[in-house]
Amino acid sequence: MRDFARLLERLAFTPGRNAKLDALADYLRHAPDPERGYALAALTGELDLGRAQPAVLRAMVGERVDPELFALSYDYVGDLAETIALIWPGDGEPGALDLPHVVETLQDTPKIRTGPVIADWLDRLAPSERYALLKLATGGLRVGVSARLARMALARLGGPSLEEIEEIWHGLAPPYRALFDWIEGGEKPERAGLAPFRPVMLSTPIDREGLDALDPAEFAAEWKWDGIRVQAVAEGGERRLYSRTGEDISGAFPDIVAHMGFEGALDGELLVRRGDQVAPFGDLQKRLGRKSPGKALLASHPAALRLYDVLLWEDEDLRALPFDTRRERLEAAVADLNPERFDVSEVLPFGAWDDLAALRAAPPQVVIEGVMLKRRDTPYMAGRPKGPWFKWKRDPRLIDAVVLYAQRGHGKRSGFYSDFTFGVWEDEALVPVGKAYSGFTDEELRRLDRFVRNHTVDRFGPVRALSPALVVEVAFEGLNRSTRHKSGVAMRFPRISRIRWDKPAAEADRIETLREMLDGGED
Amino acid sequence: MSDPILIPRPEGLYCPQGDFFIDPSRPVARALITHGHADHARAGHGAVLATRQTLEIMAIRYGADFAGQRQAYEAPLRLGEVTVSFHPAGHVLGSAQIAVEAGGQRIVASGDYARVSNPSCAPFEPVPCDIFISEATFALPVFRHPDPAQEMEKLLASMRAAPERPHLIGAYALGKAQRVIMLAREAGYDAPIYIHGALQRLCDYHIEQGVPLGELRPATMDKAEAGGLREALVIAPPSAFASPWVQRFADPVIGFASGWMQIRARARQRGVELPLVISDHVDWEDLTRTVTEIDPAELWITHGREEALMRWAELEGRRARPLHLVGYEEEPE
Numbered sequence: 001m002r003d004f005a006r007l008l009e010r011l012a013f014t015p016g017r018n019a020k021l022d023a024l025a026d027y028l029r030h031a032p033d034p035e036r037g038y039a040l041a042a043l044t045g046e047l048d049l050g051r052a053q054p055a056v057l058r059a060m061v062g063e064r065v066d067p068e069l070f071a072l073s074y075d076y077v078g079d080l081a082e083t084i085a086l087i088w089p090g091d092g093e094p095g096a097l098d099l100p101h102v103v104e105t106l107q108d109t110p111k112i113r114t115g116p117v118i119a120d121w122l123d124r125l126a127p128s129e130r131y132a133l134l135k136l137a138t139g140g141l142r143v144g145v146s147a148r149l150a151r152m153a154l155a156r157l158g159g160p161s162l163e164e165i166e167e168i169w170h171g172l173a174p175p176y177r178a179l180f181d182w183i184e185g186g187e188k189p190e191r192a193g194l195a196p197f198r199p200v201m202l203s204t205p206i207d208r209e210g211l212d213a214l215d216p217a218e219f220a221a222e223w224k225w226d227g228i229r230v231q232a233v234a235e236g237g238e239r240r241l242y243s244r245t246g247e248d249i250s251g252a253f254p255d256i257v258a259h260m261g262f263e264g265a266l267d268g269e270l271l272v273r274r275g276d277q278v279a280p281f282g283d284l285q286k287r288l289g290r291k292s293p294g295k296a297l298l299a300s301h302p303a304a305l306r307l308y309d310v311l312l313w314e315d316e317d318l319r320a321l322p323f324d325t326r327r328e329r330l331e332a333a334v335a336d337l338n339p340e341r342f343d344v345s346e347v348l349p350f351g352a353w354d355d356l357a358a359l360r361a362a363p364p365q366v367v368i369e370g371v372m373l374k375r376r377d378t379p380y381m382a383g384r385p386k387g388p389w390f391k392w393k394r395d396p397r398l399i400d401a402v403v404l405y406a407q408r409g410h411g412k413r414s415g416f417y418s419d420f421t422f423g424v425w426e427d428e429a430l431v432p433v434g435k436a437y438s439g440f441t442d443e444e445l446r447r448l449d450r451f452v453r454n455h456t457v458d459r460f461g462p463v464r465a466l467s468p469a470l471v472v473e474v475a476f477e478g479l480n481r482s483t484r485h486k487s488g489v490a491m492r493f494p495r496i497s498r499i500r501w502d503k504p505a506a507e508a509d510r511i512e513t514l515r516e517m518l519d520g521g522e523d
Numbered sequence: 524m525s526d527p528i529l530i531p532r533p534e535g536l537y538c539p540q541g542d543f544f545i546d547p548s549r550p551v552a553r554a555l556i557t558h559g560h561a562d563h564a565r566a567g568h569g570a571v572l573a574t575r576q577t578l579e580i581m582a583i584r585y586g587a588d589f590a591g592q593r594q595a596y597e598a599p600l601r602l603g604e605v606t607v608s609f610h611p612a613g614h615v616l617g618s619a620q621i622a623v624e625a626g627g628q629r630i631v632a633s634g635d636y637a638r639v640s641n642p643s644c645a646p647f648e649p650v651p652c653d654i655f656i657s658e659a660t661f662a663l664p665v666f667r668h669p670d671p672a673q674e675m676e677k678l679l680a681s682m683r684a685a686p687e688r689p690h691l692i693g694a695y696a697l698g699k700a701q702r703v704i705m706l707a708r709e710a711g712y713d714a715p716i717y718i719h720g721a722l723q724r725l726c727d728y729h730i731e732q733g734v735p736l737g738e739l740r741p742a743t744m745d746k747a748e749a750g751g752l753r754e755a756l757v758i759a760p761p762s763a764f765a766s767p768w769v770q771r772f773a774d775p776v777i778g779f780a781s782g783w784m785q786i787r788a789r790a791r792q793r794g795v796e797l798p799l800v801i802s803d804h805v806d807w808e809d810l811t812r813t814v815t816e817i818d819p820a821e822l823w824i825t826h827g828r829e830e831a832l833m834r835w836a837e838l839e840g841r842r843a844r845p846l847h848l849v850g851y852e853e854e855p856e
Contacts, residue, residue, distance in 0.1 A: 012787060013796050026684075065664065066838055072831045073665045078788055086665035086785065127667070408765075408794065416770055449767065462792070 005132035011143035024153035037175025081134035159183035163199035163382035194238035199382035203389035227271035268307035282480040396475035417452035473498035541602035557634025558618035576617025612636040613647035615698030655819035659827030693779040717742035719759035
């Protein structure tokens with residue numbers, strides 16, 4: 001338990017994603033089997049240990065510690081597991097228990113008996129290990145490790161690549177012995193489950209100048225739809241819908257899954273579509289937020305797939321075929337599917353790049369975020385190979401906003417006020433519309449930092465409120481309606497594109513400008 | 524019990540029979556000071572009685588004219604109708620408990636105190652008394668501070684694991700900074716340690732007083748030089764982390780040495796990547812053990828978490844009262 005407890009601590013306090021990856025990889029490299037497998041499963045939420053209830057834990061601690069002292073402590077610490085770990089009498093002995101023993105015992109212990117088992121362990125463990133145990137037993141690790149991050153850490157161990165790991169991930173079970181054997185040079189595990197995820201092919205960005213180096217005749221163009229990229233796999237009666245990182249989202253989209261009566265793996269964009277009309281991303285977000293949607297939502301927000309590619313069809317792996325051939329096979333395949341749920345992404349006719357530029361400038365639907373370019377002669381390759389696929393996104397929206405609040409950054413931006421909340425005018429007041437922290441040079445960072453220190457009017461913990469004196473040009477990809485934000489709008493991927501040192505705050509944009517972008521149906 | 528010899532007043536603890544205050548939070552005619560932390564030792568009193576080291580620390584912080592008169596404590600003395608004596612508190616260099624006696628009654632105002640070994644000052648001396656006045660900074664049973672050597676090992680391990688990143692450790696200028704440096708030396712770290720300018724004079728003073736700190740270098744270099752710092756231990760007061768000073772270091776690991784670091788949310792709020800639980804106060808176990816050992820007829824509780832210590836006293840069948848003195852900060856300095 002000691003190494004696992006240390007790992008949890010490192011993950012909890014390390015702000016950066018890269019440093020988290022380092023910590024994870026470091027642990028996975030050194031911890032023995034089956035401990036590391038269980039740790040991995042615990043971190044990614046794939047270990048079901050029955051979830052000890054808070055009431056059970058409180059009763060347990062009530063037998064050892066005065067309830068009033070406990071209540072005062074809990075009030076101060078604010079976290080039940082942490083309070084119990086710290087307040088539990090005795091010092092225990094570091095390393096007294098190992099993680100596999102704990103996991104396997106919890107798995108075999110009837111829920112009603114978990115209280116005494118955990119109490120006995122708490123007596124034996126040191127405080128930081130008690131914390132790890134309690135987090136494990138209550139199922140609330142929350143240290144910012146997604147399954148994706150865990151797989152990235154595995155790919156750092158020097159064995160198979162991320163794509164190879166993702167391909168076999170579904171169908172593996174904790175403690176993942178076969179996976180670790182493979183990483184350390186053993187045999188590749190047999191794919192255990194049907195309908196596994198296949199790593200998707202991704203594109204790299206390009207701009208108008210970049211295109212001049214390419215021959216338009218070698219490329220097919222399609223609209224880039226603003227939904228989420230998914231893979232629909234049906235094999236031997238098993239049907240699954242995966243996100244592009246391999247998360248299984250079948251449960252949230254029964255309307256798609258019900259119509260997956262095929263054998264194969266299709267690649268496409270998940271959208272909410274009403275007839276020919278593709279709904280804004282916000283509508284899809286509503287569906288993504290529900291793990292099991294109700295009838296009303298299914299009817300008002302029907303999901304559909306706009307297909308880009310076919311990876312497998314009726315026991316045949318098509319990935320090695322060139323794009324053009326796959327495209328023919330895709331069109332043939334879709335003919336048999338329910339057109340309300342599946343259609344094919346249109347191939348855009350164009351001769352010269354300027355023709356395509358004209359199309360891109362006036363897309364037929366607002367849910368289009370640019371165009372995709374795919375080399376006609378290339379196979380379907382896992383990952384983000386540079387060359388075969390490009391995305392040429394539409395130009396970002398721009399507004400001028402006033403900086404309202406600032407917070408210090410982390411990692412390389414440590415100590416610099418570099419996280420900004422900005423707002424636009426509504427009548428005579430400024431209303432916050434977003435937050436951004438990227439896009440500065442070192443020189444700009446220093447100047448912004450000085451600005452913040454000289455214009456602070458109030459402090460709320462680490463946040464400084466500023467006098468409205470600095471205008472920034474904010475670029476963003478789209479707008480969603482939002483009930484959570486006071487302004488009623490939420491920006492997608494906002495970043496500060498320019499600092500307008502020259503522009504007076506009074507000349508920044510008004511909220512109406514943003515609302516028109518919504519009402520104009522532009523998004 | 525007859526009329527107590529010390530009574531709580533808004534300015535601090537007052538002794539009517541001797542006409543003095545202990546650690547007053549506002550300027551008074553005559554003050555007795557337990558130790559040099561800013562919330563206990565303020566400038567502007569008419570006369571100050573304290574240990575020689577506390578007087579010298581106050582002179583370093585406030586200038587030589589910090590009080591009208593200064594008197595260094597040497598031996599028990601009469602002040603009006605009471606006898607006053609100073610006893611080691613084990614908190615920081617120069618720290619003392621103050622015992623006040625009259626008519627067969629003795630009160631000990633312990634100021635801030637600690638029981639773990641601290642080579643910069645004499646260990647805490649339990650003084651038998653009728654009333655023991657205790658701080659309650661860490662008076663919750665969740666505060667059980669680990670062995671400081673183990674925390675230092677955590678720091679050195681982090682430096683080994685990320686040798687390309689300078690380690691910037693926040694530590695209060697009086698006591699904690701020197702403690703961290705000494706712990707590093709005891710753990711065998713003998714490279715030069717960089718210190719923020721605000722620590723220089725107090726570190727120099729510790730060395731003068733015979734506290735070995737090894738080679739110290741000023742961390743006041745320019746950005747080019749600091750940006751090149753890789754494997755380095757830098758100590759700075761917490762306030763420096765909110766100032767542009769910190770920007771000169773490339774991708775630093777930010778640590779903080781404090782008893783508060785035991786609580787995760789506290790560490791995260793401060794943006795601390797490497798929390799080091801190193802305290803110069805008693806934790807819950809040392810506090811309750813001390814009270815049990817001294818076994819006063821009455822326990823008075825000052826700054827901190829009074830409610831929990833009151834509850835403990837109730838469970839133990841001890842007489843106790845909170846003093847509700849104002850002006851002592853949760854985090855000294």
